Amino acid sequence: MSDQLTRPSSKRKILPVGHYRGLGLWNAAFLIFLYMPIAVLIFYSFNDNRMVMIWSGFSIDWYIKAFNNVAIQDAVLNSLIVAFFATVISTAIATIGALVLARGGNFRGKTMSLGLITLPLMVPEIVTAVAMLIFFAAIGINWGLGNVIIAHVTFCIPFAFMPIRARLEGMDTSMEQASRDLYASEWETFRYITVPLLMPGIIAGAMLAFVISMDDFIITLMVSGAGSTTLPVYIYSMIRRGLTPEINAVSTLLLLFSITIVTAYWIVSNKTRTETVH
Amino acid sequence: MATAAINIHGVSKVYNPGSPQAVQALDTVSLTIHDNEFFTLLGPSGCGKTTLLRLIAGFEQVTGGEILLFEEGIENLEPSQRPVNTVFQHYALFPHMTVAQNVAYGLERLKKPKDEIRLTVDRVLSLVKLTELANRRPSQMSGGQQQRVALARALAPSPKVLLLDEPLSALDLKLRQAMREELKQLQKETGITFVFVTHDQEEALAMSDRIAVMSNGEVQQIGSPTEIYEHPVNRFVADFIGDTNFIDGEIISVKDDLVSCRISANTVFEAEDSGNHKPGDQVTLFLRPEKITLTSDAQIVNGESHAGKVTNIIYLGNQALLSVDLGNDIELTAQTRPREDGNLPFAVGDSLLVEFSKRALRVLAK
Ligand SMILES: Nc1ncnc2c1ncn2[C@@H]1O[C@H](COP(=O)(O)OP(=O)(O)OP(=O)(O)O)[C@@H](O)[C@H]1O
Ligand SMILES: [Mg+2]
Numbered sequence: 001m002s003d004q005l006t007r008p009s010s011k012r013k014i015l016p017v018g019h020y021r022g023l024g025l026w027n028a029a030f031l032i033f034l035y036m037p038i039a040v041l042i043f044y045s046f047n048d049n050r051m052v053m054i055w056s057g058f059s060i061d062w063y064i065k066a067f068n069n070v071a072i073q074d075a076v077l078n079s080l081i082v083a084f085f086a087t088v089i090s091t092a093i094a095t096i097g098a099l100v101l102a103r104g105g106n107f108r109g110k111t112m113s114l115g116l117i118t119l120p121l122m123v124p125e126i127v128t129a130v131a132m133l134i135f136f137a138a139i140g141i142n143w144g145l146g147n148v149i150i151a152h153v154t155f156c157i158p159f160a161f162m163p164i165r166a167r168l169e170g171m172d173t174s175m176e177q178a179s180r181d182l183y184a185s186e187w188e189t190f191r192y193i194t195v196p197l198l199m200p201g202i203i204a205g206a207m208l209a210f211v212i213s214m215d216d217f218i219i220t221l222m223v224s225g226a227g228s229t230t231l232p233v234y235i236y237s238m239i240r241r242g243l244t245p246e247i248n249a250v251s252t253l254l255l256l257f258s259i260t261i262v263t264a265y266w267i268v269s270n271k272t273r274t275e276t277v278h
Numbered sequence: 279m280a281t282a283a284i285n286i287h288g289v290s291k292v293y294n295p296g297s298p299q300a301v302q303a304l305d306t307v308s309l310t311i312h313d314n315e316f317f318t319l320l321g322p323s324g325c326g327k328t329t330l331l332r333l334i335a336g337f338e339q340v341t342g343g344e345i346l347l348f349e350e351g352i353e354n355l356e357p358s359q360r361p362v363n364t365v366f367q368h369y370a371l372f373p374h375m376t377v378a379q380n381v382a383y384g385l386e387r388l389k390k391p392k393d394e395i396r397l398t399v400d401r402v403l404s405l406v407k408l409t410e411l412a413n414r415r416p417s418q419m420s421g422g423q424q425q426r427v428a429l430a431r432a433l434a435p436s437p438k439v440l441l442l443d444e445p446l447s448a449l450d451l452k453l454r455q456a457m458r459e460e461l462k463q464l465q466k467e468t469g470i471t472f473v474f475v476t477h478d479q480e481e482a483l484a485m486s487d488r489i490a491v492m493s494n495g496e497v498q499q500i501g502s503p504t505e506i507y508e509h510p511v512n513r514f515v516a517d518f519i520g521d522t523n524f525i526d527g528e529i530i531s532v533k534d535d536l537v538s539c540r541i542s543a544n545t546v547f548e549a550e551d552s553g554n555h556k557p558g559d560q561v562t563l564f565l566r567p568e569k570i571t572l573t574s575d576a577q578i579v580n581g582e583s584h585a586g587k588v589t590n591i592i593y594l595g596n597q598a599l600l601s602v603d604l605g606n607d608i609e610l611t612a613q614t615r616p617r618e619d620g621n622l623p624f625a626v627g628d629s630l631l632v633e634f635s636k637r638a639l640r641v642l643a644k
């Protein structure tokens with residue numbers, strides 16, 4: 001997905017709108033509109049005052065406070081545990097799914113399976129959330145963090161699936177055939193050829209799944225019971241207790257974390273593109 | 279007789295059998311490829327050359343018939359169990375491995391000792407002149423270099439048979455010509471049986487010990503380059519290999535292997551026939567442009583000659599192809615060479631005499 005969005009429209013001639021006056025201004029206004037709220041959030045995270053919106057001086061006290069807040073530590077730990085397991089499990093499932101769909105020949109229901117795997121991306125999150133809640137209640141599973149992990153695995157699969165499938169699509173079977181021709185068993189071919197060639201897609205998929213899991217709020221809010229609060233859910237509950245710059249500080253850190261992973265994802269998928277398999 | 283490396287007995291291949299998209303790619307193909315032979319499968323796009331290679335390599339299963347490798351059935355052998363390696367049309371090099379790792383891959387899968395692998399890789403890389411590039415990745419190499427890597431990778435495990443699927447098609451003309459000789463040389467040095475696929479007739483003639491000309495999933499003719507070029511069995515082969523004149527006519531008399539053939543109301547050509555035709559048979563004669571001698575009007579000529587007029591000239595540098603109108607709706611393409619000063623001896627509109635031996639004019643079997 002972001003693959004397509006970030007790709008520059010290569011050789012197509014770009015309309016010469018650059019010389020229209022005021023275009024730069026529009027652009028600036030647009031970027032301000034996009035990033036102003038986040039800039040304000042970050043700015044006030046360094047506020048000395050208890051009241052978020054009243055500036056009284058620079059300090060990093062709220063960061064220190066956030067770091068020492070046991071509840072936040074627990075929430076972060078929960079978030080990391082959930083994201084880790086959700087990522088590993090969903091990426092594994094997505095990899096197998098992509099392999100079956102791309103290499104399994106033509107089987108009945110192939111097109112439908114493909115559609116069904118990516119459909120959850122279009123289902124409103126609140127619908128998924130309610131469905132999960134009812135589902136867990138109905139079958140009586142109450143595993144605390146386990147419930148959250150299961151829920152996260154389900155909505156992370158399509159995200160992990162897409163880059164892996166994109167990578168597989170670009171890979172023809174000739175390399176695997178060459179390997180078979182050179183006396184490799186099927187397992188050796190999978191291990192020495194398929195997996196290494198697929199790796200950039202798998203890594204990209206895993207990173208995407210990780211970020212999506214870390215950021216998720218609505219579904220987590222619905223399925224997490226006491227003791228399985230994740231960071232986004234905890235931030236929400238802090239807001240309800242009153243705004244302090246501590247929220248800004250935590251949010252800024254979460255943002256930083258997401259940016260790091262998205263950047264890494266971008267670098268990996270970019271690298272993949274330049275050394276395309278032919 | 280030389281031992282057979284590959285026996286192909288009545289092999290047919292249908293893709294997607296039973297479905298509306300069924301394609302008959304091969305239709306009861308039979309041929310024998312000898313050991314140590316440079317054998318070429320030649321034919322137009324889609325005639326089933328790749329399919330035949332893939333059947334030998336084991337990537338596809340025959341629909342009918344049988345393939346023997348050194349007199350043994352291979353039906354139940356996986357591609358990895360056949361002593362056959364392939365040089366793929368688009369090389370299919372492993373992009374995540376260096377050149378040396380690519381070349382070592384087959385040997386490693388065969389669990390050869392480490393020392394032996396290193397020695398073999400060195401030897402094969404020097405054979406294809408890539409020793410300096412051993413640590414490069416395929417993506418950092420030119421097309422010709424990648425082609426050599428593909429060759430080295432397939433040669434390293436010392437297969438008994440090497441299958442090459444249009445390995446030169448991606449190269450430019452100069453490199454292609456250089457690689458032709460190197461490949462031929464390599465085949466002689468290693469003694470490995472080469473099965474070489476191409477749709478380039480010149481390539482086939484230049485490299486092969488024997489050629490199988492294919493069309494529409496069937497073998498049209500098998501023979502040495504000379505046999506194929508000089509004695510094509512049918513119009514397809516004659517047309518596919520080189521430039522050819524086709525002349526339709528009716529046999530009026532037969533004497534040993536020579537026939538007289540009426541071309542038009544007042545033209546009769548004598549021609550060679552190896553097909554036992556009878557008077558009254560409608561046949562096609564063929565004549566290569568280079569077998570035609572052209573002389574300008576003024577000169578006195580011996581033997582039978584026909585007056586004609588140049589209607590068109592295609593200049594090709596080292597030669598030129600002339601269209602010569604002989605009247606009575608007969609037009610021949612003849613070849614001529616530029617004179618030493620670079621000018622052609624004829625111009626459009628010139629009258630000239632056309633001469634060819636009756637042994638050069640042949641009756642096509644069908
Ligand atoms: N996997 C396949 N499924 C269905 N039809 C196929 C398949 N592979 C080849 N064919 C068909 O079989 C016929 C022979 O194909 P093949 O690839 O053997 O031709 P070729 O002689 O190698 O042609 P080219 O010179 O273009 O490579 C073609 O009509 C082709 O469309
Ligand atoms: Mg082919």
